[in-house]
Amino acid sequence: MLKFFREFLPFKLAVSACCCLIFGNNCVVAEITADSTLGSESSILIPGVDVKGEIGNRIDGGAVRGANLFHSFSEFSIDDGQRVYFDNPTGIENILTRVTGNNPSNILGTLGVLGNANLFFINPNGIVFGKNARLDVAGSFVGSTADSLRFDNNFAFSANNPQSPPLLTINVPLGLQFAANPGSILNQSTVRDSNGEIVGLQVRSQKTLALVGGDIFLQQGRIKADGGQIELGSVFGNGVVGLNWSFASDAIPLTLSYEGIENYRDIQLSGRAEIIANSDSISQSIGSVHLQGRRVTLSEESGIFNRNTGSGKPGSVIVNASNLVELLGGSPINEDSLINVSNSGSGEGSSVIINTSRLIVRDGAYIAATTAGASKGGSLIVNALESVELIGTTLDSQFGSGLFAQSRQDATGDGGTITVNTKRLIVGDGAQMSTATFSTGQGGNIVIKASESVKVSGMTPDGQNSSALTARSGRVARGKAGSLLIETGQLLIQDGAKISVSSLGSGDPGDLKVKAGNLFLDRGTVEAFTSSGQNANIQLQVSDLILMRNHSVINAQASNNGDGGNINIHTNFLVAVSNENSDIIANAFEGSGGRINITAQGIFGLQLSETLTSLSDINASSELGINGVVEINTPDVNPSNGLVNLPTNIVDASRLIAQTCRTGGEATANEQSEFIVTGRGGLPPNPIEPLSSDVIWQDLQTHTLPNEKVTGSQKEVNLISETPSAIAEAQGWVTNADGTITLVAQAPTTTPHNSSLTPVSCPVAQN
Numbered sequence: 087m088l089k090f091f092r093e094f095l096p097f098k099l100a101v102s103a104c105c106c107l108i109f110g111n112n113c114v115v116a117e118i119t120a121d122s123t124l125g126s127e128s129s130i131l132i133p134g135v136d137v138k139g140e141i142g143n144r145i146d147g148g149a150v151r152g153a154n155l156f157h158s159f160s161e162f163s164i165d166d167g168q169r170v171y172f173d174n175p176t177g178i179e180n181i182l183t184r185v186t187g188n189n190p191s192n193i194l195g196t197l198g199v200l201g202n203a204n205l206f207f208i209n210p211n212g213i214v215f216g217k218n219a220r221l222d223v224a225g226s227f228v229g230s231t232a233d234s235l236r237f238d239n240n241f242a243f244s245a246n247n248p249q250s251p252p253l254l255t256i257n258v259p260l261g262l263q264f265a266a267n268p269g270s271i272l273n274q275s276t277v278r279d280s281n282g283e284i285v286g287l288q289v290r291s292q293k294t295l296a297l298v299g300g301d302i303f304l305q306q307g308r309i310k311a312d313g314g315q316i317e318l319g320s321v322f323g324n325g326v327v328g329l330n331w332s333f334a335s336d337a338i339p340l341t342l343s344y345e346g347i348e349n350y351r352d353i354q355l356s357g358r359a360e361i362i363a364n365s366d367s368i369s370q371s372i373g374s375v376h377l378q379g380r381r382v383t384l385s386e387e388s389g390i391f392n393r394n395t396g397s398g399k400p401g402s403v404i405v406n407a408s409n410l411v412e413l414l415g416g417s418p419i420n421e422d423s424l425i426n427v428s429n430s431g432s433g434e435g436s437s438v439i440i441n442t443s444r445l446i447v448r449d450g451a452y453i454a455a456t457t458a459g460a461s462k463g464g465s466l467i468v469n470a471l472e473s474v475e476l477i478g479t480t481l482d483s484q485f486g487s488g489l490f491a492q493s494r495q496d497a498t499g500d501g502g503t504i505t506v507n508t509k510r511l512i513v514g515d516g517a518q519m520s521t522a523t524f525s526t527g528q529g530g531n532i533v534i535k536a537s538e539s540v541k542v543s544g545m546t547p548d549g550q551n552s553s554a555l556t557a558r559s560g561r562v563a564r565g566k567a568g569s570l571l572i573e574t575g576q577l578l579i580q581d582g583a584k585i586s587v588s589s590l591g592s593g594d595p596g597d598l599k600v601k602a603g604n605l606f607l608d609r610g611t612v613e614a615f616t617s618s619g620q621n622a623n624i625q626l627q628v629s630d631l632i633l634m635r636n637h638s639v640i641n642a643q644a645s646n647n648g649d650g651g652n653i654n655i656h657t658n659f660l661v662a663v664s665n666e667n668s669d670i671i672a673n674a675f676e677g678s679g680g681r682i683n684i685t686a687q688g689i690f691g692l693q694l695s696e697t698l699t700s701l702s703d704i705n706a707s708s709e710l711g712i713n714g715v716v717e718i719n720t721p722d723v724n725p726s727n728g729l730v731n732l733p734t735n736i737v738d739a740s741r742l743i744a745q746t747c748r749t750g751g752e753a754t755a756n757e758q759s760e761f762i763v764t765g766r767g768g769l770p771p772n773p774i775e776p777l778s779s780d781v782i783w784q785d786l787q788t789h790t791l792p793n794e795k796v797t798g799s800q801k802e803v804n805l806i807s808e809t810p811s812a813i814a815e816a817q818g819w820v821t822n823a824d825g826t827i828t829l830v831a832q833a834p835t836t837t838p839h840n841s842s843l844t845p846v847s848c849p850v851a852q853n
Contacts, residue, residue, distance in 0.1 A: 117163040118162050118163070119162075120158065120160070121248065123249065124148070124149050127148060127250070129148050131143060132144045143169060144172075145170065150178070152255045153179040154256050155174075155182065156243060160187040161189060162191045163192040164193050164219075168195035170197055171196075172199050174200045174201020178201070181204070184244070185209035190269060191212070193215050199223050204228070205223050205228070207228070207229050208235065212272075213229050214272045215229075215287060217307075219286075220277045228340075232262035232299070234246070239252070239256065267300065267323075268321065270302070272307075273307035273309065273359075276307065286310060287310070288309075292313055292314055293340075297317070300320065300321070303354050306356075312363065313363075313366025313371035315341060316363050318376070319378045320380065322351045322380070325349075326346035342378075350408050353377055355390075356386045357388070359389075360391065362392075364394070365395050374436070375402075380407060392426070394430070399433065400464065404441075407443075409443055411444070414448060422451045428463075429457040429463050430459045433459075433461055435459075438453055438466045439467045443471045444473050446477070447489070447517070448475070448476070448487050449477070449478045450480030450486070453489050455490070455491045456494055457499045458496050459498075462502065470508040473509060473510040473512065476512070478515045483548040486546065488513075489504050490518075490519075495524040495562060498527055499527050501521055502530045503521065506519070510541075513543070513553050513555060514543045515544045518553065520532075520557070520558070522556075523559045523566075526564045531569045533571045538575050539578065540577045542610070543579070544582065545583070559595070567593060569599070570599070571599045572600045572602070574603075577600060581608070583610055584613055585600075585612055587614050587622070588622075590617050595614055603630050605657075607638035607640075622650070624640065626653075626655045633661050634666075634668035636668070637666065637668060639668065643671060643680075646675060649677035650672040653672050656686075658687050658688075661688075664692075665700075667700055668692075673709075675711075677708065679711065682706045684720075685719040692704050
């Protein structure tokens with residue numbers, strides 16, 4: 087459909103150009119044709135009349151039913167520079183317009199209403215808003231490629247099956263009825279308002295601007311509804327989009343619902359397209375944005391913006407996509423695609439809510455909620471059935487992709503929270519998920535629930551910044567940093583990445599809590615850091631295994647006069663490689679060292695150390711203050727005796743078995759020998775020794791004998807020296823009557839005989 091639009095537009099513009107050459111600069115190109123479906127109540131186009139002080143076109147007539155006015159056209163397009171307004175008779179609240187022909191509508195000029203009525207415009211074949219398209223509507227505007235508008239008395243004002251509205255009272259429309267394959271909607275409008283600001287398509291405060299059809303494209307185009315509601319819906323197949331009305335004075339009058347839709351199409355913002363729903367300075371209302379589709383994509387520096395500068399109730403940015411939400415960066419000037427809600431007023435900031443199967447934010451794109459005011463900033467909530475992927479940075483590596491919630495330096499309000507619910511979370515190549523405070527307000531928490539896995543890996547291409555999950559407070563901040571809470575099946579932190587809570591200012595850091603099945607660190611960091619505050623705490627509840635490799639660190643440190651934090655680890659096995667220098671640290675500089683408490687079934691490869699060494703250490707000390715405490719709770723292990731070092735060389739047990747049977751070319755495949763040992767360890771018997779039914783398996787292991795202490799109360803014992811009997815080497819053995827074998831120094835005389843054991847395919851054993 088988009089290809090069709092691109093081919094169709096030049097043709098229409100060419101016709102307009104020819105007409106203007108014929109009729110001069112004040113030409114009016116008639117591309118609006120009423121059909122006959124309304125009979126005597128048909129629409130009437132009156133060209134060349136005064137409309138708001140300028141020459142324009144007015145549409146009169148139509149069918150009046152209660153507070154509704156119906157219009158029907160076979161063609162409806164507005165050329166560049168043309169102004170077309172619907173007349174608004176007294177008592178009319180809704181103007182409903184359908185296009186029954188086979189062509190899309192090209193709105194290249196101004197479309198307006200001479201009054202306060204809402205305008206509904208449907209054309210199933212498609213709608214194009216050109217770069218100079220403008221809306222001059224005091225009420226709400228709904229542009230749609232639906233087949234019909236549905237009402238509560240089962241009447242459908244249809245474009246494909248046009249009928250006159252019945253001669254009875256008709257209330258407000260309740261839904262947009264779609265056919266199997268609705269047309270697309272394209273917006274390229276970049277017109278400016280009286281202040282010179284690019285606004286594109288715009289409605290007034292507390293009104294709704296809705297575009298609902300098949301694929302929705304914003305190519306450089308903008309949509310603005312300060313203090314109002316913006317609705318973009320991309321649907322596919324038969325179904326009804328609900329129209330929900332509210333008549334409260336402080337409420338948005340019209341919102342949309344999609345319970346009657348099963349399948350969706352795509353919404354694409356590109357070429358610096360923007361959707362703007364800020365607060366209104368007069369009504370103090372905060373705008374809201376709602377996108378509903380299959381795939382929602384923002385690329386080429388496009389964005390969605392919601393800013394509160396007043397005291398009104400918070401709005402929201404809601405993106406629902408059954409398949410994918412994707413924000414793509416890659417701009418050479420570091421102005422990448424984004425969704426940004428901010429608060430600099432006394433009212434609370436808006437929230438961003440994303441419901442999808444997959445969320446991808448990459449190459450410097452980001453989603454952010456910030457506050458610079460007295461009230462709390464907005465929150466970010468992501469519900470992704472399959473995965474959330476935050477990948478990469480801007481081209482110059484200065485800014486990472488990610489999710490961010492901040493309380494800025496001049497704010498007194500708290501920062502918002504970030505909540506992620508998904509199956510898999512991936513943060514890589516310098517991307518971050520971060521909450522922060524740089525003010526007196528508190529930082530927000532990060533709450534992650536990933537049923538399968540969380541993977542944080544890598545750094546920025548220049549190696550300066552890590553991929554990270556972090557809740558922090560800045561150097562000038564006095565507010566407490568937020569906490570980081572992760573619940574997942576498997577947490578993997580590798581290649582310079584980290585998860586952390588930290589305070590660089592005077593406030594306390596938050597807590598870092600992990601609940602996981604496994605925690606794997608490979609050159610990764612788990613960190614809780616404080617500069618001068620207290621309680622930099624880490625709690626790791628890992629049901630199976632914590633594995634630390636290649637200089638990995640679990641760290642609850644403090645600088646300046648801050649006290650070291652507390653590290654509480656509950657796991658089945660805690661494993662490190664001794665010579666890879668992976669450490670568990672709760673240190674301080676001037677303050678007291680922290681406390682490390684480890685409860686595990688087994689601890690391998692780590693050593694208790696009063697100072698950090700080149701090996702893998704557990705250490706809780708202070709440079710100038712009181713050292714901390716390390717407590718290890720492990721069954722049958724005395725921490726004072728040290729922890730177990732894993733062997734680095736694995737013994738090949740097969741080399742401990744005597745090899746004397748034929749192999750290779752000495753025997754056929756069926757004649758080759760085999761020797762199998764099953765047991766609990768120790769050395770197997772030599773295959774050249776004869777078998778005996780009396781052989782007993784013996785584990786050959788070394789055992790440490792307990793040290794016996796001698797107390798001062800023991801009496802002296804007089805030792806009597808006795809000459810020991812001579813020890814002679816056994817020369818043979820004899821069998822007693824009861825079958826007992828006794829070794830003897832003098833071998834008895836025996837008659838030689840052959841062994842009853844006949845080996846198969848084995849030669850005579852060689853000693």
